[in-house]
Amino acid sequence: MSTVRHAAQPNSIHEETEGYSPHRKPTIVLACLGVLVAYLPVVGVSTALPAIQQALGASTASLQWITDAFIIPTTALVLTFGVIGDLLGRKRVYLTGLGLSVAGCLVAITAPGVDQLYVGQALAGAGTAALMASTIGLITHVCPDSRTRTRAIGAWTASLALGLTLSPLFDGQILEHAGWRWIYLPTLLLGAATAVIGANHLTDSRADRELHHDLPGQVMVIIGITCLVFGFIEGGGSGGWTSPLVVCAFAAAFMAMAGFVAVELESPNPMFDLRLFRSREFTGAAIAMAVLMFAQVGMVFSLSEYFGLVEHASAWDVGVRLIAINGLTVVLAPAVGRLTGHLARGLVLFAGLVVAGVGALLVTRFEAGTGAGTIMLVIAVMGVGIALAMPTITSVAIDSVPRGLASTAGSSNSALRQIGSALGPAVFGVLLTNRIVATLPVHLAASGLNPVDQGNVTGLVSTKGIQVGAYLQLSTRQATGRALAAYSESFTDALHSSALVSGVAVLAAALISAFFIGVRHRTE
Template identity: 50%
Template sequence: MPATPTVAHSPPAHEPRRAALTALLACIGVFASYLPIGGVAVSLPTIQQGLSASTSDLQWISDAFILPMAALILTFGLIGDLYGRKKAYLVGLLLFAAGSLTSLTASSPQQIWVGQALSGAGAAALLTSTLALISHVYPDFRARAKAISAWAAALGLGMSLGPLVSGLVLEHANWRWIFLPGLVVAVLATAIGALLLEDSRSAHGRAIDIPGQVIAVVTITALVYGVIEGGESGWSSTRAVIAFVVAAVGLVGFVVTERKVASPMLSMSLFRSRAFTGAGVVIALTLFAQVGLVFSLSLFFGTVQHLSALQIGWRFLALNGITVLLGPVAGKLMGRVAPGLLLTIGLLVTGLGTLWLNTLDAHSSGGTVTPILLVIGTGLSFVMAPITAVAVGSVPHHLAGMASAGSNTLRQVGGAMGPAVFGVILTNHTVSSLPSTLAQSGLSTTDQHQVTAAVAREGLSAAGHLGLPAPATGQALGAFGESFSSALHMCTTIGAIGMFVAAVVSSVLIGVRRHKDQAPTPVDPDTTGRHRRQEQARV
């Protein structure tokens, strides 16, 4: 028996340290990519005032980051497989840094859109490359599950610290400086990763799928644009209808193209796995509800309760911080309990907590809000790590990069739809119910018409400058808060329904019992044979 195969199957002595370093850098990368999501969310009221931005402008500030993440994840996953995950990781950090610098110098909402888009493209590269790097150095399911739980905790840490860091910045400096921390982390991670990170790839005959990428970008963008435009101009408006038609045709075209192309960016064969399909649906619904709720609550806390960004950040720490604390617990439980069972329980708890948000009103204190957000965060702790492990672990090892890219694409599509849909609901329901609440506020008819016209014309941003005398302003803001609270309850109800539907999908498609391919074994069975020898020969 030749010596080479034996050496190939025996890990070198320094591999545990190398694997730990790779996991650490992966966590830093995903931490950086998620800093802006929470940080920008709590800063929206301040940005709105600083740039006189409309609600639609704010929706695009959120979606300008998430859309490129959704549209480019598959491409960067493929690029990482073909040319190296380290290269994709470094490119992602550089794009993220360029986007942060662009937003840091912004003088208009449009420039923030450009900066957010660049940062979102970088985040797409980081999400796929970091998961693929972890999957490569941890072929064993149990070790991989622990590493992925740390990855999910780093993601949650980014979302947790983002609001607090942005809040501290806004207490002492201009809102533009909220983009500086992400820039610093990206630059430092680039320097460390370029020197120390080990590269890996898994080409397996794959090639760049240009038609698939173009169709994916057009489809996802058209879908989100249609939702935002429909809420702004009406669902029957020409632009909204055209956008939805383009999205529907694009989706069909993408499936047909990926089935026919020689080297698809997302093989439709992945969806033969019930677990992978279930994981995709669950993560899309979860991120739809989670990101949409963060967007809605940020506006509620800032516009209705008039909290500062730092105060909003402390409130969101209850939601995101608990996921960081409980993430390792979820990782350990995945070695003993079926991931599908953890998922289903976590989704049910999250759904119940989201329904509990319906008790909030304009006068709800932090003591009322914090327990609710802790319940939601606890539920999410048992969703994020298991769902990622299921998606990556439900396919052969050499397809981990494509699986993580596909899962993250669905994750970001759901995340992009959250602010789009919830933003439309907040604006439309607030505007439609405002005349009724104003009529009960004691305002004069003239003042009622002035407030209604201002909100109808400018959206939710009008609440900051109604142009009424002090007593009337207080009455108008009270009516506005009541209408906004009602709109928030509609959003939270929709979010809870999404969580409950995801729980049903998880129990049916993923199951609540451990499958054979999820059992923790010393060696991943999918890495044996020809694929494993080819993988190690490349690396």
């Protein structure tokens, strides 16, 4: 591989630039706008899936891949875009990310069918990967000191959470007054405006050290992550975990990732520096990030399905009920950034993970008649924990390595965030389905429904998917009511199982963070 050296350029900030930069504030603002554009479409498409299904006649498998077409490139490309930013400049990657996001929205908003929608989602996902990699890199270069960087990361995390919070609210209103295609309009307009501002006001930065293109590493990590996510998605589908396609996907993922590790260990300047894991703090933060995102996104997925299918809440109502999970991060993340300047970060992280885990476990107390106030209070407990943990994890990961590796640490942290986010819905979707199918016959028998209707309902849910159970229509109103009540009880059981898995996973992450990072960790 050819070695690339960069000479100093007048419009760039390099690794050696220490102290205050006059470009700090506009860079931080534009980084926050970039991550807002990146995460604005993440949740919204999921809320629009029923409308897309009706408009395009999409199958259940097609609906799954509409979401996954976004997730896979986001997960697979974030490390690659981090390397490209180090080589060619993060401003270029930032503007490329905005361009891909806008292009993806344009393709999706004009899609006549699901195939073009897949392409639009994939382009938007690639744009999100570029924005995730570049925005953290831009921040680390204009914030050389730990305290300032922690506050900037708090604002960056708040912007990320703001995108996740606003998305279902915006899209809920759009779906009530317009067609599903218009859910892409806010991202399109904000992305285009941010690109114009960034092109004129963002100062470039890149790594001022020897770098290799590391093409084998980039190819292997893309193949490995793509096959891993694909295996989990297909494993939860009709083919099952033992189908040849799923087994081959996992085998390919294992071989590609093993090859990636071997290549990176031999490379004098790897795209993913495995020396990062020599730091106990980075290792603890990496595990905590992946587990927290897996549990959080999986729990949001489970609650969204529960509110929509059992309580028949609208997209707007679902967004309002879940607003505290990410909305509290918007409010509290900047304060958490200041808090970690006075308290040990390990203690703040441990406390946040414990609170988030307890909040998830409290969801096991939900029943069909649980009031909206109680639901929102429990979700707020989870939101407080996530608000404490999320910016702290990112700060620990970046500050636990030498500054020359800070950008790599940021990209690695983002990659782990996306891997956890991708696996959450896949695994929790399988958990919901299996639990509902397993408990539904018991609840149907207890409901007093006749054996023929019991068999029909069980067969429909088993073969057509758990969504059909929310819209059952039997021969009489009484029979329909009994079937829907049994379905509700089965789904509640499944929600409790999801909450248990989520809560235990986050509490385990808290113990792991205490072991690797400690509760007295304060990076100087």
